[in-house]
């Protein structure tokens with residue numbers, strides 16, 4: 001762990017390396033995308049790549065039944081574009097983006113400066129960690145996270161914090177990739193550099209849902225959305241975004257081999 005408590009690979013990737021500029025992403029978002037509403041003819045262009053990432057946010061945000069009366073926060077907000085979408089497009093009452101990396105928070109504030117000025121009471125970006133969220137008990141109606149939980153060192157602390165900051169009846173929605181089980185950890189390190197470096201942690205999906213139940217969530221729902229994510233993302237990579245043989249192409253292989261999958265996990269606290 002570095003001096004500021006950030007795991008070194010996370011510190012580097014979202015600090016000096018600024019992953020949002022990598023060729024496999026586009027438009028300031030940093031997720032693999034939901035391609036289910038995009039056409040399948042020909043390699044997707046940059047505009048489609050941006051839209052895929054916005055679509056993943058829309059899929060998550062639509063899980064909240066009453067946006068206009070919901071005060072929500074995003075854990076691992078990156079450049080904060082998903083928070084801006086939640087506010088401007090879906091009309092959430094208030095949105096706070098939380099990120100462990102102070103440089104990401106600074107980028108989020110810069111990228112969304114106009115919205116921060118026009119809606120100062122409804123949008124905010126703050127530094128904080130998934131296992132130490134900067135909110136008082138019961139403060140939020142909803143909490144969500146998009147492609148960030150694979151970086152959390154452990155998920156028990158996140159589950160406990162989510163249960164603490166949500167009000168009774170509050171909802172948590174998490175989307176990202178999880179491993180199929182403990183036996184997948186070693187093969188994932190062999191085929192994917194992000195697991196080998198420790199940037200990504202092979203959290204088994206069953207372990208996460210068990211942690212949510214232990215933390216007090218009822219109604220834990222787990223849905224695989226791999227079919228909507230991996231083939232489209234790989235088509236984009238294959239269209240020239242990365243050189244042939246680049247390790248990122250192995251995500252689709254790891255999915256087909258049953259080592260990992262992409263999920264939407266949602267859970268409610270008892271009312």
Ligand SMILES: C[S@@+](CC[C@H](N)C(=O)[O-])C[C@H]1O[C@@H](n2cnc3c(N)ncnc32)[C@H](O)[C@@H]1O
Pocket residue numbers: 010014028029030031075076077078079082098099100101104128129130131145146147148151152153
């Ligand atoms: C892959 S990016 C996703 C960003 C954004 N959600 C998106 O989809 O564009 C993951 C983000 O999670 C943040 N992060 C990593 N570990 C974290 C932690 N323990 N607590 C809060 N944020 C974390 C990183 O700094 C990074 O900005």
